[in-house]
Amino acid sequence: MTAFFEPARVNAGRLPGPEQNMEETAATAAGRRKVHVKSYGCQMNVYDADRMVDVLAPQGFSETERMEDADLVILNTCHIRERATEKVFSELGKVRLLKARRAAAGKTTTIAVAGCVAQAEGAEILRRQAAVDLVVGPQSYHRLSDLVARAAAAPGVVDTDFPTEDKFDHLAPPAPEAIRARGVTSFVTVQEGCDKFCSFCVVPYTRGAEVSRPLVKVIAEIERLAAAGVREVTLIGQNVNAYHGAGANGSLGPLLRQTARVPGIARVRYTTSHPRDMDEELIAAHAEEPALMPFLHLPVQSGSDRVLAAMNRRHSGADYIAVVERVRRARPDIALSSDFIVGFPGETEAEFGETLALVRAVRFASAYAFKYSPRAGTPAAEMADQVADDCKRDRLSRLQQLIEEQRLDFNRALVGRTVEVLFEKSGRHPGQIAGKSPYLQAVQVAGPTTLIGEVAKVAITGLGANSLFGQLAVG
Numbered sequence: 371m372t373a374f375f376e377p378a379r380v381n382a383g384r385l386p387g388p389e390q391n392m393e394e395t396a397a398t399a400a401g402r403r404k405v406h407v408k409s410y411g412c413q414m415n416v417y418d419a420d421r422m423v424d425v426l427a428p429q430g431f432s433e434t435e436r437m438e439d440a441d442l443v444i445l446n447t448c449h450i451r452e453r454a455t456e457k458v459f460s461e462l463g464k465v466r467l468l469k470a471r472r473a474a475a476g477k478t479t480t481i482a483v484a485g486c487v488a489q490a491e492g493a494e495i496l497r498r499q500a501a502v503d504l505v506v507g508p509q510s511y512h513r514l515s516d517l518v519a520r521a522a523a524a525p526g527v528v529d530t531d532f533p534t535e536d537k538f539d540h541l542a543p544p545a546p547e548a549i550r551a552r553g554v555t556s557f558v559t560v561q562e563g564c565d566k567f568c569s570f571c572v573v574p575y576t577r578g579a580e581v582s583r584p585l586v587k588v589i590a591e592i593e594r595l596a597a598a599g600v601r602e603v604t605l606i607g608q609n610v611n612a613y614h615g616a617g618a619n620g621s622l623g624p625l626l627r628q629t630a631r632v633p634g635i636a637r638v639r640y641t642t643s644h645p646r647d648m649d650e651e652l653i654a655a656h657a658e659e660p661a662l663m664p665f666l667h668l669p670v671q672s673g674s675d676r677v678l679a680a681m682n683r684r685h686s687g688a689d690y691i692a693v694v695e696r697v698r699r700a701r702p703d704i705a706l707s708s709d710f711i712v713g714f715p716g717e718t719e720a721e722f723g724e725t726l727a728l729v730r731a732v733r734f735a736s737a738y739a740f741k742y743s744p745r746a747g748t749p750a751a752e753m754a755d756q757v758a759d760d761c762k763r764d765r766l767s768r769l770q771q772l773i774e775e776q777r778l779d780f781n782r783a784l785v786g787r788t789v790e791v792l793f794e795k796s797g798r799h800p801g802q803i804a805g806k807s808p809y810l811q812a813v814q815v816a817g818p819t820t821l822i823g824e825v826a827k828v829a830i831t832g833l834g835a836n837s838l839f840g841q842l843a844v845g
């Protein structure tokens with residue numbers, strides 16, 4: 371399964387084929403340029419990367435997988451933990467050398483830093499790495515063409531404003547051939563930002579206040595995707611189940627139901643959710659909508675009520691377990707995943723033990739665990755009793771071991787069963803195709819590429835390190 375946070379999969383799930391050839395409206399042959407976007411962080415950045423490419427397409431930019439061929443390099447960054455941020459600066463060191471090599475060959479390169487580090491660090495990025503031409507925050511992507519032109523003329527442009535207009539209204543819709551090139555699954559951002567202010571987290575500062583898109587606009591986007599062959603959409607947001615867009619009755623439930631009704635859409639998912647926002651309408655959708663896949667990523671962070679309170683999560687361990695029980699009553703086969711932070715300031719061994727106990731009580735199909743990373747400007751970074759790194763490392767490995775045992779148990783339980791698989795791409799070996807089970811496990815089978823985009827029954831026959839193996843079931 372794809373790691374949630376470290377470098378995001380920009381091209382995963384895309385169909386094989388020639389490089390995208392987007393429609394050029396304003397472009398002349400001389401104006402044809404290439405852009406390479408390298409994304410880190412969460413699904414929001416994966417979605418944003420495609421939007422940036424779409425915005426630039428009418429200016430004559432086409433996407434390239436090879437950074438060294440790019441006239442415009444965009445690092446689409448993540449600020450969630452210190453390591454994520456530092457990775458950006460080490461990557462920028464390499465991109466600077468690339469820019470120098472290309473300059474020696476008479477080619478100019480524009481370097482842009484986008485995403486959450488851009489939002490958080492702003493002009494500081496230009497001071498740390500002079501080769502950067504443009505710093506652009508996530509709320510300004512609809513202005514990207516203009517910003518790139520300005521940066522090419524006079525490097526050192528910074529735009530990290532939170533504009534009042536709805537950026538989604540100004541983002542270019544992708545051309546059908548661009549949608550097709552991206553494969554049969556797609557993310558769709560339905561809300562952005564967060565008002566929860568967990569004491570460890572930078573997201574409310576980098577993505578701003580919670581904003582939901584109107585239901586009709588989201589559905590229109592999904593209809594366009596489906597018309598171009600998309601079969602599965604994952605509705606995404608930093609706090610996706612806080613969705614309250616116009617026309618949705620204050621819940622994500624109605625939007626999920628309408629998404630499931632769009633002709634061509636076979637599967638619907640959503641991520642990432644907060645336990646406090648699992649409302650009745652959303653849980654009812656799990657009971658009643660077969661297209662809503664039985665997999666829920668529901669971060670809990672800790673099993674200790676004292677730590678949860680210090681994290682400002684505003685739920686207890688028992689609240690979380692009660693939510694899980696309600697969801698399981700609605701959809702008994704639902705598989706759960708979560709996020710955990712170990713070594714939050716003041717976390718004792720006994721409190722960490724409560725996290726292990728919660729994991730044992732819930733049983734997860736998968737989960738991500740992180741060492742607490744102090745982030746400047748967040749309340750937890752100022753707390754006394756910061757936990758020593760070797761203690762964090764020890765707790766992380768113990769928690770990861772337990773999570774891995776549960777993941778293997780979950781996968782093993784599927785061997786011998788038949789599940790539906792949506793095929794997304796060619797497999798690792800010739801004659802193989804790869805797709806996903808309802809529970810988001812990767813599945814490999816021998817089969818024709820004509821099945822890509824189809825849902826078919828697969829008998830699961832064995833386990834690999836990161837995927838399941840199976841055979842197409844007859845009938």
Ligand code: SAH
Nearest residue numbers: 570571608609642669709710740741742743
């Ligand atoms: N909106 C989601 C997740 C956002 S960030 C939610 O509310 O759960 C994704 C994950 O990164 C979080 O769930 C948390 O586990 C982790 N994370 C966030 N800030 C962190 C920090 N300062 N140190 C370590 N992990 C962190």
Ligand code: SF4
Nearest residue numbers: 564566567568571573
């Ligand atoms: Fe961060 Fe908490 Fe908001 Fe999630 S809910 S994005 S962890 S502040």
Ligand code: F3S
Nearest residue numbers: 411412448449450486
């Ligand atoms: Fe990272 Fe920003 Fe996503 S900080 S996790 S890219 S919202």
